[in-house]
Amino acid sequence: MKYSLSVVVLILLLYSCAEELIKKPENLIPEDKMVLIFKEMAIVNAAKGTNIGQLKDNGIEPTIYIFEKFEIDSAQFVDSDRYYASKPLIYETMYKDVETSLENQRLQLESEKMLNDSLSRLKKVEKKNLKNISKDSTSSKVIPQ
Template sequence: MKQLFLLTVVLLLVSSCVEELIEKPDNLIPEDKMVLIIKEMAIVNAAKATNLSKLRENGVEPTSFIFAKFEIDSAQFVDSDRYYASKPLRYENMYKKVESDLEDQRLKLEAEKKVRDSLSVAEKSKKDIDIKKKDSVLSNVQK
């Protein structure tokens, strides 16, 4: 733990004393927008890993889709990514934000799924009760 703290302090000192490694590009994507783009890319990469055939069926090329959605091009993304990567602490914070946003989204989706599942169970049990009532009415009528 001490070594990690010492390493962090040394990195902070070195990064604060060093001149900029990469100049700020003219077309730099703002940090908050860059976080959204990285988050979308993570989601799309997960979708590609699990269901690439569906994306192909619908004619979706994931990277082009994201660039079009955020009205950027690949060169602008690469320049911005390279610039932010040259600032490790800032870049790390961006990725922590992405991770936090994805976790929040996951929890929200799980909660929605629980609600849908409970509604489905309630609907099924209502149908089962209706069927039992009909069966008991029919058996009483037949007696």
């Protein structure tokens, strides 16, 4: 009797965990697009923290900019965000994807910066060598008397 009661309780618990807390909205933003939106929001929020003056000078409202870029509205975003937040494993995966994407972008930008820096250094060295060569060629000329 105890065993069968335990099994029934376990089945009820599992069934209740599978129940959706929030119904899927009709205008749900797909997961991959939400990841891009979250990534863009992270970048814009970082920009707001460092260059809020430039955003204001250019008349850019970050949230409106993102909604227009992805062709969504605030209600659609809120509904989709709430739905995904009610599914913690999916939500966590989405944020890990955002983190991975941002890290990859950071590494790519650092690599490009290092390449540009090394090209700049190489140009400076070449310029210096050309100046030295031209100096040497003018000073070694013998002026006839």
